[in-house]
Amino acid sequence: MNPHLIQFPGRICRSALFWLTLSSLSLGPVKSFAQQRPLQTQDPNIISPGNLSLEFGFDFLQNVQYPQSGLRGDLTSLGVIGINLGLGEIVEFQIQGTAHNFLSINQRISAPITPTLNSSGTATSDFGDITFSTKILLVPEGRQLPSFGFRPSVQLPNASTASGLGLNSTQFFGTFILGKHFGKLNTFANLGLGILSNPIQAGVQNDVLIYGLAGIYPISKNVNVTSEAFGRWSTRQTAPLGTESQSQFRLGMQITGAGFRWDFAGIAGLANKSPHSGITFGVTKEFHAFHIPALSKSK
Secondary structure, eight states: OOOOOOOOOHHHHHHHHHHHHHHHTTSOBOSOOOSOTTOOSOOSOOOOTTEEEEEEEEEEEEEEEETTTTEEEEEEEEEEEEEEEEOSSSEEEEEEEEEEEEEEEEEEOOOSSOOOOOTTSSEEEEOOOEEEEEEEEEEOOOSSSOEEEEEEEEEEOOSOTTTTSOOOSOEEEEEEEEEEEETTEEEEEEEEEEEEEOSSSTTOEEEEEEEEEEEEEESSSSEEEEEEEEEEEESSSSOOTTOOOEEEEEEEEEEEETTEEEEEEEEEEOSTTSOSEEEEEEEEEEEEOOOOOOOOOOO
């Protein structure tokens, strides 16, 4: 994601994310949950005003490729964090990031970026990039018409090119969101544009189409089945390294219990540069974090 807004230093972003996570643990619980993990496709629904939804997960992906650094291997992501704040009836602020990525290298080829690896040359690790997003519900769902929203996002370059896992460039995404219920089935779709900076050549960018189609179906009071296909499609036949087309399919479950929502999903890559397969699991807790005062009517 790519507009040159305020580029906070990586250490400040990580500290803010850490303290915000810690502070949320002391807040009182509520019963509703935002319908996100393990899906990446966004639901247009907004969490309740004043609520905070905290997500924490773990990912393992096989055969992940980093063309800009020539690395290929199995990626373990520890501390996949999502923080969602309900700022009003139609606005939700989101922070997403990963505390630590570890790549076990299976193959290394010549590439423009030369990474710094461990002493044996078999592994590398780094922080994950942090993404700031604002989800806006523009039209609520009607009897026949779907709900409609918009989500602009900025991704900050916390992961460095030195590790071989980062692009060291700010990226921008703007995504339209549609949602519609068909009986118990909750369906939603994303379509938008991503502007990805070229990590190799300054002043060159790649425009990609962002897409996603997902569904959530409750099979009992506390268990949902989830499924989605999502990704990005490069508008260039020869995309700059690190900005190629990617897509995934996910099939999983959400299980509510003990005041938390637990989730897991299997992952299959659909595009040539996508991870071959993987798993993800995590937990979500929603809190009432603050009170939003009602606006006074002018006389």
